[in-house]
Amino acid sequence: MRRTLPASFALAALLAVSVTGCAVSRDQSTVGQYVDDTGITARVKARFAEDATVSAVAIRVETLRGVVQLSGFARSAAERVRAEALARATPGVAGVRNDIVVQP
Template sequence: MKYTRALAFALLAGATVLGTGCSVIRGQTSVGGYVDDTAITTAVKAKFVEDKTVDAGAIKVQTLNGTVQLSGFAKSNAEKAKAEYIARNTKGVREVQNNLAVRP
């Protein structure tokens, strides 16, 4: 009886983990798409850190289905344009929505 209960609990826990482990965020088409979007976000952020003209800490990057959204603050129009350029030229990016506000 003890073992049956433990086995049933283990199976239920395993089914729960498998069922929810593959879930994706709303609007995401697949787990693979979610992984790709995460890789794109990471690549864009890494390029921001490498580039000395872009303040990586002031810019938030979100990706959904290959569309990168930039939000936050830039110190100049040149920094805003450079951030968009970097994001646009990152592998896997289909579109960039530049919502950065220029704030001196």
């Protein structure tokens, strides 16, 4: 004998999915925004790799809702400033938070 789900159960399941959406993680918006942020991070890292003054290995890049956060260590204040400038000039970047520490 085949059992069917009540219509109210199906409606409740549909409502739960539509209300919660497709959140990637806590405080992350949607899957689309996550994909956009991942693309921004990749573009910033690529710019670092192409630039002779910025160490792409020593500086960490994370993006959330278009805001890029830079962290890690720089060899000089000039490298720190250059990394921020490269990030700001990257398409899709809404803002930059520069937490890079200059090593003495």
